[in-house]
Amino acid sequence: MSGRGGSGPIGISHDARYRDASGANVIEALKAQCLRQRQLKAGEDLFGPGSQQNAIFVLIEGWTLLYTLLENGKRQILHFAVADTLLGLPPSKGTVSTFGVQALTRAVVAEIPHRRVRELVAERPGFALALAQSMARDTDLAFDLLTSIGRSPARVRVARLLLQLFVRAWSRLPGHGIEAVRLPLTQEQLGDATGLSSVHVNRVLHELKREGIAAFHYRRLRILDPDRLIDAAEIDPETLKSWIV
Amino acid sequence: MSGRGGSGPIGISHDARYRDASGANVIEALKAQCLRQRQLKAGEDLFGPGSQQNAIFVLIEGWTLLYTLLENGKRQILHFAVADTLLGLPPSKGTVSTFGVQALTRAVVAEIPHRRVRELVAERPGFALALAQSMARDTDLAFDLLTSIGRSPARVRVARLLLQLFVRAWSRLPGHGIEAVRLPLTQEQLGDATGLSSVHVNRVLHELKREGIAAFHYRRLRILDPDRLIDAAEIDPETLKSWIV
DNA sequence: CGACTGGTTGATGATTGTCAATAAGTGTGG
DNA sequence: CCACACTTATTGACAATCATCAACCAGTCG
Known part of the structure; x- marks a missing residue:
């Protein structure tokens, strides 16, 4: 993103097959921007609900889960994520994450600062659209689970x-x-x-x-x-x- | 979107305050691309679950609901949408919508063909990012409802x-x-x-x-x-x- | 002023949760 | 390889939550 208007995206997202306009793989493009990787032990949090991130993450290896906690102490698991999944962030600048991400197994994630994401978007317009589509898929998955649990x-x-x-x-x-x-x-x-x-x-x-x-x-x-x-x-x-x- | 890689976005999205890189309002930008408006009567479907669209929609006036249907005949309402909400489409080209949109009141929607959206994205890189962020918010709302219903x-x-x-x-x-x-x-x-x-x-x-x-x-x-x-x-x-x- | 949709109520039962005690499996250090 | 500690799974008894059915009432709209 080039201007002041936005920040790093995004929520969560999946699957290596989303491609931007030039056909380059979104996940691979993000991995290429990675400055450092993080190793997680099973049970460890990548980040918790209510935390504020200045990076998005790509799950390289292992399983993670997205979850929320309730006042009554219960937990809702929102999604199980596997390798090559985008684990992202809040819908607008400065927003805290509504959910947390926890490793189910030993896991490796690539950390990509929001700044890098903005640069990528500026360079390749189709990239952001691919991100949006990826997000749309996340929403669909959430809707699916919602329907299952509700009805x-x-x-x-x-x-x-x-x-x-x-x-x-x-x-x-x-x-x-x-x-x-x-x-x-x-x-x-x-x-x-x-x-x-x-x-x-x-x-x-x-x-x-x-x-x-x-x-x-x-x-x-x-x-x-x-x-x-x-x-x-x-x-x-x-x-x-x-x-x- | 300039190349062959993608299609029109998106899922659903809300709220007039998402702005692209130049600060222009995403919803307003979309409305400006509108070729025709559709009038809906209360109870009428904008589109049904399983349908395939080649446009996205902006709700101009009225209330709508997003819903899915189950084999057992039950219905899950996913979201209630009010004016200035983006009602969009599937996460990849040719995908059928997993949900339907129905008017709760008399409603007016602007119809924006995917082609127009791609043009907008090509012109303004920040626009797609704003779309992605808007989608992220939708996902957050879905997660919130999921947590409520599940736990x-x-x-x-x-x-x-x-x-x-x-x-x-x-x-x-x-x-x-x-x-x-x-x-x-x-x-x-x-x-x-x-x-x-x-x-x-x-x-x-x-x-x-x-x-x-x-x-x-x-x-x-x-x-x-x-x-x-x-x-x-x-x-x-x-x-x-x-x-x- | 009807006709219709939407709301109200009680009785009954199915589904699911909670508690608690036991068993089975897994991993670790010797 | 074995013993131990720990986590996870299993089972039954019981209670709470919520759905279904059915009859009736209230409000809204043309």
């Missing part, structure tokens, strides 16, 4: 999250043949993401296993019957495809 | 929505002295926005009225005790301020 029973919510996590983990695996993936999540985290208690998540997981649909146990997710899982998740195949990174 | 009981959800709607309606009123506003909503719509049944919304509204906190009755919202409403909504004043347009 679906527990079983559907859990099935949907498992399916989404599986698709995203599986699609970045070298050999795509396998129907089992490793997800660095606890049942409590599944609960915080679906708006359920960990106990109830456990019950639903058992139900899904008993029915031969999917089995999640100590960080290992096996899809036993993909079709019936899609059915249980009550999503249309179109939405499913949009999850494939 | 708060009915009373808190309803109080929070009433407070947000009041603040937004009140802040665009000429005389700011009044503690009552007109909201073009039914209890069923409050339910679809909070993930509750209309019956339960009704009960919570009664509770809030009986306690002398707030009264919503046939489209008229009166705030009886602002402090206790803020308390009931379990929000911190910082978040509240961010809602003031």
